[in-house]
Amino acid sequence: MTILDTEHGTQPPGSTCIGVDVGGTFTDAILSDGTTVWRAKAPSTPGDLGAGVLDACERVAERAGTTLDALLPSVARFGLGTTAVTNAIASRTGRRLGLVTTQGFEDLVPMARAMRTHVDGWLTTPDSLVDRERIRGVRERVDRTGTVLTALDPADVVAEVQWLVDHHQIEGLTVSFLWSCVNDAHESAAVAAVRERFPDLPLTSGAELLPVVKEFERTQFALLNAYTGGALDGVDTLAAELAARGLRVSPLLVHSGGGSISVAEGRNVPATMAESGPAAGVIAAQAICAATGVSNAVTGDVGGTSFDVSFISDGVASRRSTGELMGIWTALPMIDINSIGTGGGSIGWVDSLNILRVGPRSAGANPGPACYGRGGSEPTVTDALVVLGYIDPAQFLGGTMTLDSDAAMAACETLAGQLGMSAVEAAWGIWEVAKSSMTRALRARFAEQGVDQREFSLITMGGCGALSSAEIAHELGLRGVVVPELASVLSAFGAATSDVRRERSRAVSVLLPDGSDVLAQTAKELADEVRADLAADEVPDEDVTIGLIADVRFFRQHYELQIPWDGGLDEDGQAALVKRFTSEYVSRYGSGAVSTGAPVELVTLRAYGLGATVRASLAQYDDGPGGVPEPSGERLIHLTRGSEPTSVPTVVGDTLQPGHRLTGPAVIDAADTTIWIPETFTATVDSYRNLHLEAAK
Known part of the structure; x- marks a missing residue:
């Protein structure tokens, strides 16, 4: 087995990288030593961020055959995606x-x-x-x-x-x-x-x-x-604890733009951490695209509390500079992520019109779904999946956590009493509403982007994502589904791979073409400022890459499109920028929306700097025997509403090797997630042990 870094070469021999993502229900950790990638999950600890992070790190160190205290002195990269800022905004406790x-x-x-x-x-x-x-x-x-x-x-x-x-x-x-x-x-x-x-x-x-x-x-x-100025206090405490236990490098925090910043810079601009975890997942999905040859993808991250959607076109994640963030419309340079309150911990409830709804309220990590046995009594998506048979209570998290199926059934029975149906029907309703919500969110995003969904694959991530991805992709007519080997901890992997990224912006508001040297001078000044920012983060100048983004619109329109630009800002460069903007505008809104001869305005010029760092990399495996993997057993699953459960073969995820091929219906019980292959789908395993799901033609 080798470790492949799709952008910066192989991981330096002997280097160790840790990536952590703090989610609403679980804290995920990955560990890469240049040869192997290990992963682990631990319950998140609201109110004490560091406890969950240290627990996850200790578990992943144990899986690597060592201890965290013995490991930390050799760590060359510690990346962290955190919900600390997100929680302060969502709970309005700033x-x-x-x-x-x-x-x-x-x-x-x-x-x-x-x-x-x-x-x-x-x-x-x-x-x-x-x-x-x-x-x-x-x-x-x-x-x-x-x-x-x-x-x-x-x-x-x-x-x-x-x-x-x-x-x-x-x-x-x-x-x-x-x-x-x-x-x-x-x-x-x-x-x-x-x-x-x-x-x-x-x-x-x-x-x-x-x-x-x-x-x-x-x-x-x-x-x-x-x-959100005080939201990162827990991160400061964690950084001090890690340093006391031997960590010699400063932790890097993933920000909403998909890059990393120091803890000190995070304190200066905490708002940029608002979509930290989801952004890390998209950065990891870019690496999956590069490794597997997927050019166009939509990511679907199903965590404990939300379903996060983003687009990758020609291998690059879409970005935006304004948008809604948990009910707040704001300017925030970030990866373009759209979230709805549907996740594994989302609660099923009946509204004032006696209609079944799922989310946005979540059981979170404490008490969690009823099946966790921690005092939760309201039915969640996870409880519904246990009742329907998709999740094996004895195999949850690779058998390290046993779920209470009786508690899941009791929670669904309470909801069923309000709806006048059986517990199994209520569970089916929760699961169908959740899948419908995710499908609608994706369909709306495709409409907004103005792209042909048949050209896109769905990259699924999060602990609950692989149970619904095939059916959602089939409903939308997507090319197929990619389930990464690290799907359940992909945001943690992204936290260990993202480059340091700093950005500077300046309003220019000039009509194109502009004969003055304002744009060229502004671009130079912004680039110099970004270089200074990266130098303050101790990034050597030879590891720095500078790029430009232009916020462009038709004159007097209200919103702009962000156009990445590397073609210069002289007369020819400006003409090419106008042409690229117009092409992007037509692809989104149609040629009928363009008025011939309409003036084009460059509203804001942005310079971003990337600082290459030590980073974890995807593991590539030797070819396996091929053929069909041996089933580990069978499980009774309710495949349709009102029907008796059907016996479905199960496969242990760790037994899958490159070249293996499965035909649905089948269930894969991986160490930290469950993958559902519907009857009309075929799944193949690539050299990175990613699963590719495609519907029968």
Whole structure:
């Protein structure tokens, strides 16, 4: 067996990499020593992030035949994807904030662009990160060209902040003025005055953090950053514990952009960690695509609490700069991930219209699904799968955790009583609703992307993903399904493989073509800033790669498309950029949406820097005997609603070798997940021990 790194060569001999992903139910860990990849899961520990991480690391070290204390001194890379920031946002337990903004625009954030969210069938205004009474306006005004219309008196800002401190005991402050992305002189002066008067008050500046057009999104991002400022305290404690136990390198945190940053930088911009785990999974899926020759893929990550979807086109993950994040519309440079509240721990319930729903509320890690035997009593997707026979209670997590099938049945019986049906029918309903929700989410994303789904494969990940992926792919007409060998811990693998990534942005708002040197000069300045950021992260300059992204739109339209660009910004380069933008626009919205001769505007220019690091790699195995693997037994499974259970052959995942081929129906009991192969599907094992599922023609 060899270890193949699809981008940067083989893993250095003797190096050890650990990747960890903290999920809502389980904390996953992978360990690579350059020859073998081990994996393990441990229950997540809400409120004490480090305990679950250390438990998972100790388990994976034990599987490698050593101890964590003996292993840590040899670790060259420790990557961590964490839900700490996500949890602070989802539970709305961040800091009590104040906001100082331009007078007359105090209602900008509360109005929330007239956004509404669905709550039990009703449309409601989304929760705000800052209450209206804690928003204060000051006299100042800059126009869209950067011209000062009304000068700022910094003393006015200090007086307003003093009022917020005295009357509302704020724990953090955000300053964000109108058009500060074009001229930040007022905002910089306000920030300096506040920091001098209140040196211990955490302060975030919108223009300093993300100087992009759209004051609402810019302000929201600054608020989000201030709101989550204390969310990484547990990471600091964990880093100190790891160092005390022998870790010689600083942990790297995966951020929403799919790259890694230091813990110190994570403290500076905690909001960028909001989609840490899902982003790590997409980065790992890119490696799967490169290894298996899949160019176009959609990822479906089914964890304990959510189903996360992202696109990979021509081997590169789609990105966005604005979007919704747990009910908050904000500017956040990130991998384009869409999430719904459907996962293995999602709870089945009956709404006020007597309709069965699944999620978004989840049993989480504590108490977890009823079958975990930790006090949970409400039926979850996992409980339903136990009742239906898809999950073997005795083989859960490779037999290291035995599930309580009686508790799962009792939970489903409670729900069945509300619906007037049997427990098995209720379990079937939970599973069907969950699959339908995931299918609808994928169908909607394909429609938004404007791509032909027949050209895409589904890369499934997460502990519960491989039980539904084949049927979802068949419903949508996808090319097929790839179930990676590391599917259940793929986000942890991504945490051990992502390069250090830093990004800088600047609003330019110029019509193309532009004859000045503004774009070229801005690109150079941004690249220099990114190089300095990576140097501060101790990345050698020879390991740095710089790239550009242009946010482009037709003039006066509201939203932009992000266009990766490496073709230069001279006259010919700008013309080529316009051509690529138009082509992308047509592919998404159709040629009828393009007006001939419409001006094209480059709104924001972004520079990103990648710093190559030691990284774990995919394991490639020698060819196996081929043929059909020997079944390990049989399991009774309810394949259709209202029918008697059917006996289905089972296969132990560890026995699968490259070249093996299975025909459904069949169940594969892997060490940390269960894979369902429906009757019309065939599964083949490739040289990385990934499963490729295809429907019969």
